[in-house]
Amino acid sequence: MLKRTLLFSNPYHLSTRNHQLQIATKETGEIKTVPIEDLGYVVFEHPQITFTQSVMQLMAENNTAVIFCDAKFHPSSMLLHLDTHYTQSERFKFQVNASEPLKKQMWQQTIKQKILNQGSLLAKITKNGDPLFHKAKQVKSGDTTNEEAKAARYYWSELMGNNFRRERFGDAPNPALNYGYAILRAATARALAGSGLLATLGIHHRNKYNSFCLADDIMEPYRPYVDELVLIMQLEGLNCEELGLAEKAALLKILTTDVEMGKTISPLMIALGKTTASLAQCFEGTKKQISYPSLR
Numbered sequence: 001m002l003k004r005t006l007l008f009s010n011p012y013h014l015s016t017r018n019h020q021l022q023i024a025t026k027e028t029g030e031i032k033t034v035p036i037e038d039l040g041y042v043v044f045e046h047p048q049i050t051f052t053q054s055v056m057q058l059m060a061e062n063n064t065a066v067i068f069c070d071a072k073f074h075p076s077s078m079l080l081h082l083d084t085h086y087t088q089s090e091r092f093k094f095q096v097n098a099s100e101p102l103k104k105q106m107w108q109q110t111i112k113q114k115i116l117n118q119g120s121l122l123a124k125i126t127k128n129g130d131p132l133f134h135k136a137k138q139v140k141s142g143d144t145t146n147e148e149a150k151a152a153r154y155y156w157s158e159l160m161g162n163n164f165r166r167e168r169f170g171d172a173p174n175p176a177l178n179y180g181y182a183i184l185r186a187a188t189a190r191a192l193a194g195s196g197l198l199a200t201l202g203i204h205h206r207n208k209y210n211s212f213c214l215a216d217d218i219m220e221p222y223r224p225y226v227d228e229l230v231l232i233m234q235l236e237g238l239n240c241e242e243l244g245l246a247e248k249a250a251l252l253k254i255l256t257t258d259v260e261m262g263k264t265i266s267p268l269m270i271a272l273g274k275t276t277a278s279l280a281q282c283f284e285g286t287k288k289q290i291s292y293p294s295l296r
Contacts, residue, residue, distance in 0.1 A: 002267055003040020003064075005252050009073075009245055014051035016058055036062050040269060041186065041255065045069035045248075065190035067183070073243070074175075075182035078212075080193050091196035094283040103203040104142035106282060109290050110203075112139045113221040115151045117295040121224045124295070125231065127158045142204075148220075159227065172241035173230050179243055180226035180251045181219075187255055187269055188222070188276075189215040195276035197283075218275060221292045222259075225268060228295070229254055259293035268293075 011026040021039070023032045026048070036058050044067065056079065059066055066079040119132030132151050139147045156166050160173070167174055189199045189212050202213030210216065229251065233240055238247050255269045266274075271293050281287035 002256065003269065004034070004038050005041040005043070005255055006034070006039060007043045007045070007245075007248060007252060008049055009045050009248075011046055011048035012050075014049070014055045016052065016054045019058060021055065021058075036064070039064045040190070041065045041067065041183075041252075043067045043069065043075070043183075043248075043252070045073045047071075063190060063194050065186045067186050074179060075186065078186050078189055080189055080199070088196040091280055091283065092198055094280075094285075095197055095201055098203070098283050101141070102282070106279070106290055107143060107204045107217070108139055108141045110217060110220050110292070111143045111148045112136045113292040113294070114223065115139065115147065117221055117224040117293075118151060118155045118227075120295040121228055122155065122158050124228075125159075159231075172239075173234060175243055176230045176233060176238075176240035176247065176251065177226060179248065180229060180254055181223065183252060183254055184219050184222055184226055185212060185215050187272055188212075188219040191269075191272035191276040192218065192279075194273060195280045197276060197280055218279065218290075222268065222272070224295050225257055225259060225293075226251075226254055229257065260296050261291060261293045 013024045013026060015022045015024070016036070017033075019036055021034045021036050023034065024030070039059065039062065042059065042064055056066070060079070063080075067075050068077045068079070070076040115132050115136040119129035119136065121129070122132065123129035131154055135147050135151045135154075138145070152166070156164055165171075166177070168178060192199045192214055197214065199212045199215045200210075202210075202217045205213035205216045207213060230240060233247065233250050238250060240247065243251075256267045258265050259268050259271045261271050261274060274291050275293075278287055278289070278291035282290055
């Protein structure tokens with residue numbers, strides 16, 4: 001089921017009644033109602049938004065990803081439910097006990113598909129993607145030769161120009177890319193929770209201060225979809241440095257972007273669920289390949 005995304009950029013008070021989210025405008029008192037079961041993602045970016053405890057409780061039970069923004073209106077934290085799958089404890093066990101060779105193989109698959117998708121995006125915008133298609137074939141178990149970084153140098157220079165530097169606090173379109181990646185990260189974490197996996201335990205990322213290492217791993221092949229969306233925003237004349245409501249609304253569309261997985265085309269948020277479900281099967285030993293989308 002395709003879930004809704006809500007962005008709250010003004011002061012509201014949220015409460016619940018009969019499992020419905022009640023949204024009250026603080027200035028006028030006008031109330032709108034939304035079924036909580038329809039919500040997949042909620043973004044809070046205004047400091048004067050208030051809510052009752054039941055709002056967070058019911059959203060957690062519905063596996064709604066709640067995203068909080070910082071003082072600069074950039075996504076900074078997430079609230080996710082930890083009990084969303086009927087065999088969660090068993091899946092945690094498989095995940096914790098996964099061997100290093102298995103995790104290295106899964107990382108190889110992940111980076112290979114990321115590089116292939118980067119090459120496909122370049123080819124799609126009439127740039128030369130062949131070097132990346134060749135680079136994808138060179139990815140070894142665990143990416144020990146760091147083909148990901150080698151591919152990135154070529155990819156960004158071709159995609160954005162030789163003067164572009166991909167940085168967390170860099171010039172445009174870095175702010176738009178960062179916002180899009182933050183939304184993608186939240187969506188990946190939500191999908192992992194829905195598949196009974198612990199987002200903290202990565203297959204490659206291992207930063208002890210990072211609570212979403214596995215989300216950072218699994219979102220990698222999906223990043224080029226954000227890159228493509230930002231390119232479209234630039235062509236449409238949207239501001240990719242000072243993000244306003246229009247720019248953020250455009251970036252939130254990444255969740256409903258159609259992606260191709262095998263012979264099936266589905267919204268990205270649905271594809272993420274298929275990816276994380278296949279990842280759980282890989283941990284269990286019933287599947288050997290993670291299902292990732294191929295950018296076309």
